[in-house]
Amino acid sequence: MNEQVVYLNGQFLPISQASVSVLDRGFIFGDGIYDVIPVYQRKLFRPQQHLDRLTRSLAAVGIDNIYSHEQWLQIISNLLEKSEGADLLVYIQVTRGVAIRSHAFPLNTKPTVFIMVNAMSPPSKETRERGVACVTMQDLRWLRCDIKSTSLLGNVLAAQNAAQHSALETIQFRDGYLTEASASNVWIVKNHTLLGPKKNNLVLEGIRYGLFEELCEKHGIPMEMRAISQEEVFAADEVLLSSATKEVLPVILIDSKPVGLGKPGPMYAKLYAIYQEAKLQH
Numbered sequence: 001m002n003e004q005v006v007y008l009n010g011q012f013l014p015i016s017q018a019s020v021s022v023l024d025r026g027f028i029f030g031d032g033i034y035d036v037i038p039v040y041q042r043k044l045f046r047p048q049q050h051l052d053r054l055t056r057s058l059a060a061v062g063i064d065n066i067y068s069h070e071q072w073l074q075i076i077s078n079l080l081e082k083s084e085g086a087d088l089l090v091y092i093q094v095t096r097g098v099a100i101r102s103h104a105f106p107l108n109t110k111p112t113v114f115i116m117v118n119a120m121s122p123p124s125k126e127t128r129e130r131g132v133a134c135v136t137m138q139d140l141r142w143l144r145c146d147i148k149s150t151s152l153l154g155n156v157l158a159a160q161n162a163a164q165h166s167a168l169e170t171i172q173f174r175d176g177y178l179t180e181a182s183a184s185n186v187w188i189v190k191n192h193t194l195l196g197p198k199k200n201n202l203v204l205e206g207i208r209y210g211l212f213e214e215l216c217e218k219h220g221i222p223m224e225m226r227a228i229s230q231e232e233v234f235a236a237d238e239v240l241l242s243s244a245t246k247e248v249l250p251v252i253l254i255d256s257k258p259v260g261l262g263k264p265g266p267m268y269a270k271l272y273a274i275y276q277e278a279k280l281q282h
Contacts, residue, residue: 003016006018007075007079008115009113009114020098021098024095024098025099028101029103030151031061031096032150033057034149036050036244037092038090038244039080041087042080042086044073047073051069051072051073057147060147061149062105063094066110066111072092079115079116080117088118089245090117093114096111096112128250131250131264132167132169133166133254134181135161136170137170138173139174139202142154143202145201146202146204155183162182170182173233174202177197177230178197178229179202180204184206184241184246186239186241188233188238189239189265190237191237194271195224196228197227197228198225198226199225208243208247211278219274236259238250238266238267239259252264
């Protein structure tokens, strides 16, 4: 197998030859933004929405977006040509660049741009049929979770909490209300309605937010975005996770307590089926 090729600051090169300065602010401060675009059968899935979110996050932290959407897509297309596989994930990271260590923004730095393509590892058929377990904890992250920042220590600790309890994810709550999991958006189902937390600074707006809105409208599924209490999560008929890799995934246990009937439910089955249709049509 050929060595993986990545993109770094205008060059396509083997990953073993890709390196950045130890003074890069992404390394020193986690001062950067990232995004991940799924690829199905070598075709990008909702790339404009991902690049829009990348642009919003860069603007929110004052990092220059040095490429237009068209330039991003051309670079990604060129990298995909150098990558093997059909179903993939494109990881994009932009940091503020290299500068002497000082907290305030440095002047005249050039952003560091890194892109790599990895194989997608979706949940297995058995996992989907069985459903997954989650645990809960208080959301201890910063107050701008809407920015897709590389500063992910809070998410890392939440993910480790799940791993230590043999769970797939940690579902987080702030002041008694649902925010999101460590690497997923969280949805509940009650009385045949799909409910999700409101889009605000406490939740990263996953690309599936817009996708689910489109799919629910198209297929006549009631959907509501509002504050969701911790009690409502435990009383839900179904709880679902969504992300680029998970797509949509059923939760059957939270803190060792069954969700609904303790098995994947009809809303999950419907959403998963129409999600697969959307992938074929993209």
